Amino acid sequence: MIDYNDTVYNAKTPAEELGYYERIAGHYEEKLRGINYLGSELCFKALKEFEEKTGIIVPRDGKCIDVGAGTGMSGEELRRAGFTGVVDALEPSDNMYSIAEQKGIYSNRYSDMLSPDKETSVAANWYDFVISCGVFNNRSATSGCFPEVVRFAKKGGILAVVMNNDYWEGYFDIVIKSLEEEKVIQVKYLESVDGYCDDKAARILFLYKL
């Protein structure tokens, strides 16, 4: 029996958020279907629009990392979108990753948690495409962690992020503006769309690493 009152929004700290995912991993996908979560589908729909609008084509055979890979739903969408190259996962929850692992999508797993004051073990300037669907918020993967994820992308690489729009204003908008001013990234696509899940909008962004 799924407890829909046990939600991630009750978590107040990174440890509580990790504990939530460890606890619910076995019914995570059913839970998300129950709230009509479409984070990863929105990401790859937007990828097509981003490519048409900018003329930048993300190489389908390049190296990718799925940040907050969870049970691999975003990785499955990546494969469905025609990505054939190496896909690595950053996922701190063992129980979530044990489900993802069975899908045979990921080559390497990094179990680090993103944190604003500690570098992860992921190599710098390595990936052609860095994606993150449904991970950034104000509890665990906060705006202060964003520069760390930018570090993973090679120069000329693309970062695609889909997140709950509620956490954008006053947090991520500020960090991304300052990364742009520091000439670390360029924002190439930025949209807010309905349909992230029941009653929530998504913020979708594509960034070019300078």
Ligand SMILES: C[S@@+](CC[C@H](N)C(=O)[O-])C[C@H]1O[C@@H](n2cnc3c(N)ncnc32)[C@H](O)[C@@H]1O
């Ligand atoms: C809502 S799930 C998204 C999973 C997948 N990307 C998807 O679209 O289905 C969020 C994931 O982020 C992970 N996560 C939470 N805090 C994190 C952090 N600080 N650093 C990295 N991953 C984190 C959780 O363990 C969880 O698997």
